[in-house]
Amino acid sequence: MLVKPRVRGFMCVTSHPDGCCKHVEEQVNYIKSQPKIDMPRRVLVIGSSTGYGLAARISAAFGGKASTLGVIFEKPGTSSKTASAGWYNTAAFHDHAEKSDLYAKTINGDAFSDEVKSKVIEIIKKDLKEIDLLIYSVAAPRKKDPETGDIITSVLKPIGKNISMLGLNTDKECIQKVELEPASKSEIDDTIKVMGGDDWSRWIQQLHKSGALANNFKTTAFTYIGDKITWDLYWDGTIGAAKKDLDRKVKSIRQQIKDINGDARVSVLKAVVTQSSSAIPVMPLYLSILFKEMKSRGTHEDCIEQLYRLLTTRLFSDGENYDIEGRYRVDDFELDRQVQKSVSDAWSNISDESLPLLADFDEYKRSFLRLFGFEIAGIDYSRDVDPEKVIPGIINL
Structure with a gap:
């Protein structure tokens, strides 16, 4: 089938198999071009299919030669629909990973569920014995409570006050005002739960109890x-x-x-x-403003560089780098005082007319479409592609 981007609001409902493959290849090649990462070799990445989670798995595998176990929640393609x-x-x-003779196994299921946790523990004990590093990279709009079965939904709202702020209508490519009412107490609580x-x-607790965490384990x-903007x-x-x-829970995890x-x-x-940030x-x-400023300074980074x-x-x-x-902080280039001053100045003067001068919306659009395998150099988007791709050894739950 011929695959073109179909964008609805902040989501693209199609994805291009060849483009996604090339995008992953670019990230793998970047890591291979860098000095080796001196790190442990058994890694679990929860949320390993896109964005920062995918970049973490690629970095560990091809930079640190790590065996990686990934947890994803994704849909396969059919003969008439892209994955x-x-x-x-x-x-x-x-x-x-196969070409580089690296261990890789993936579980496709709900990371919030105890069923997925049990299956991951089973695989770790069988294949790896223990893990040295767990990276948690889950961004979900809702979850099924593993104990009650209730569906809990998160919301994107201010707390304690109405707000009016600038935004960008990405369909019409114009500046707009966004008005939002404050969240209720239950909405705040539910968002924290999700x-x-x-x-x-819960992941750390169950993995530790089962003996699946190695000495000197990190997460x-x-x-x-x-x-402030x-x-x-x-x-x-x-x-x-x-x-x-997260800042509160990490202290109890440290004790665990x-x-x-x-x-x-x-x-x-x-x-x-990312698919998550584009929804905010x-x-x-x-x-769009940040990209223009950081690129002009040569400090722009995407997920893989980060x-x-x-x-x-x-x-x-070495040392206590926190x-x-x-x-741990790697947002230092973004929060550079001069960068933020320039961003703030542009924000104060942004309008439909000044948008092309003060922001790089074209780069934002390109970055957004690249998430779905479009706008990737070297891909022939006029060619028919097979939307059905097999993940070797995938465990679907």
Whole structure:
């Protein structure tokens, strides 16, 4: 079939198998071009099919020669419908891992469920004995409570006040005002349950209890903080409340794994275009301005550059490379004072007329479409492709 991008709001409902494969290849080649990562060899990545989770798996496998176990929640293609981008990404990752003679196994199922946790533990005990590193990279709009069976939904709202902020209508390519009412107490609580630290803690608890964690085990979960421009909706809103819950839960996780000399840290990453960030009204405009500024300075990084830097200069480097809150930080280039001043100045002067001058919306659009395998150099998008791709040894739950 011929596959073209079909964008609905902040989602692209099609993905291109060849484009996704090439996008993964680009990331693999980047890691192979860098100095080797000195890190342990048994890694579990929860949420390993797109964005930062995929970059983490690629970095560990091709930079650190690690055996990787991935947990994804993706849809395969059919003869008449494309798979999700994460499915094609994972298929491509397996192809590269096989060529490099690297162990790779993937479970496709609900990471929040105890069924998936039990299956992962079973595979670890059988194939790897233990794991040395767990990377938690799950961003979900809802979850099924593993104990009650209730469906809990997260919301993207401010807390305690109405807000009015600038945004970018990505369909009409114009500046717009976004008005949002504050979340209720139950909406805040539910968002924390879905996007906070509960599931990360539950994973560690069950893995540790089963004896699947090695001595000197490390774990990290990803977060974003950003700067004041986005705080009303993000850091001071419901999503921020969930991310602050990670900071609370990580302390108890650290205590859980103290007996194996384990360590747990939250990792703060920079703003990039992901399927999750594109859904946040303020982010397309912020990212368009940020990209223009950071590219002009030569400091722009995407997921793969961020994860390589996180692993080499934070997780597996000498010394205590974390902030006063105990977090690893690789958002330093984004939060550079001069960068943020330039972004703030542009934000204050942005309009439909000044958008092309003060922001790089074309780069935002390109980055967004690349998530789904489009706008990838070297791909012939006029060619028919087979939407059905097999992931070797995939375990579907």
